[in-house]
Amino acid sequence: MADDTVDEGGTRRAGGATARVWRGWRDAAQDALYGPAGFYRRPEGPAGHFRTSVHASPLFAVAVARLLCRVDGALGRPAELGFVDMAAGRGELAAGVLGALPAEVAARTRVYAVEIAGRPDGLDERIEWRSEPPEGVTGLLFANEWLDNVPVDVAEVDAAGVPRRVLVRRDGAERLGEPVTGAAADWLARWWPLPGEPGLRAEIGLLRDTAWAGAVSRLRHGLAVAVDYAHTAAARPPFGTLTGFREGRETAPVPDGARDITAHVALDACAAHAPEPAHARVLTQRAALHALGITGVRPPLTLASTDPAQYVRALASAGEAAELTAPGGLGDFGWLLQPAGPEGNPGRLKLPDLFPEVPGLS
Template structure:
């Protein structure tokens, strides 16, 4: 009955009849991809810049890890096919990576896999993927950290044994615990991110997620559940999404030494650098071209949501460049 949170999350999210193998994520929560096609346009700008920096390789990869319903991959593919045609279109190879089956209606040009390709030249993007990588939870006691065990059927918790040495070392460096405080042990996320970087031959890998820094970790952790657009108790029985924010700073440190250039920023700063400002159109346009004004106003609202520092704009962006 009692198990670690890592094992419970693995079964609840990805086991037989797990949440992500059974449910459409868009039914349950809003992401940057579903908020506006402006996000896909910004990612395409990253790809276009990478193509130049890499010397226009014969094949340029876009790999979307945690692709869900394939929306981002499909939007970017569609953008490259819009008249008069994009220079990347003949060379762009798009791959969605997810444990869920291939979504119905996904364009045939998009490959679908359950793991990242062995060699990638181009862009790997992991949008809200790391927060669903299962992890263990620890709580501080006067005798030191203890693993938190959970009853998957009810969400009831109790303290278990001390963490294993590797997890203790991670806690000491990245999330020191005092009695009564809780931490989500991010070592599994570090390993997952490092495995992605090993597949990147040349190009950029970007992780976009809820995040917190080592000098401002939440005292009680961030583990929570989502269902039907609402925060619910994180009961790991497969009935809801189970997620926890990501220590992106520790993921950054897990990159292979000497192979990467690293940049850690916010979605607000990243998207503003890519041209999304949320600037409202001039009011005069409402009188001279009302339909154009309304379209521009709607677009400004979408951009503003993507860069809102209290919302999606507060996401962390971790970027690694290789080669």
């Protein structure tokens, strides 16, 4: 059965084959990732195609559990402490955090795994599986590599110096569409200005800003953290970051449902659109994990002679920590820290109290 095609102005023309439908990248990626036959509906899960910090080492879950304990203490140890794992995959982080918590904290903690795919078999029964984050949580909302998979429109500067929306077919072919206007143009002007040089690109993060603000608003009181490939206004990539991943390898960003489609996140724009943006800060993963005790320091050589088995375990742990914090790798990820709660609340969490090891957070 024939589908419509879309011309440069966005007008639908009847009679084209499915592969010839031209759409903006946001709509194409939405279907390719989350549609009925989308990438995140596949049975193997994200871990079958790419490796996140969660998959790199259980130390990442240990660090998040430590952060949850700090939030718990700052909140006065509430009777029910919430932990919300956004884009939970197959529940690896949720299970790891629950397993790393002290028994007294775990007994008070309600864990929510938010994911569009179905609940995996064998997951700890204490973890509540949801398609949307719960309302009114007191605790920690943690979004590890979620926002990079919230679809974006892509803009490219044409030969006349005008930013135009990039249209794409299901086979990955691209062409320029209509000029960027309205709220999208305003976003570009504020967060990713494009000089008039032809070929320069930007990824318009309006949908991400809205998604993050919505997630933060679900917290009654606590801390929201987004961890992702990121950039800020001082260092936007001139040609964008849109790419694909399939079976452990980076590939062309083809919106066919067989691969991940991802783009780095303008975390400063996300922070500005959430409640109380003045309290938000962005750290590198390296700085955040060091503050949470994940340093990659090698064990002393003397341990090798006194307790060889412990030395080997400590050496392996140091190697995993080094990978999580490596410059040029996972250590360069951004951590957006956003305290949440009623506006003007004098009891709002203060980042220097949660991360006393990090200077300049006040």
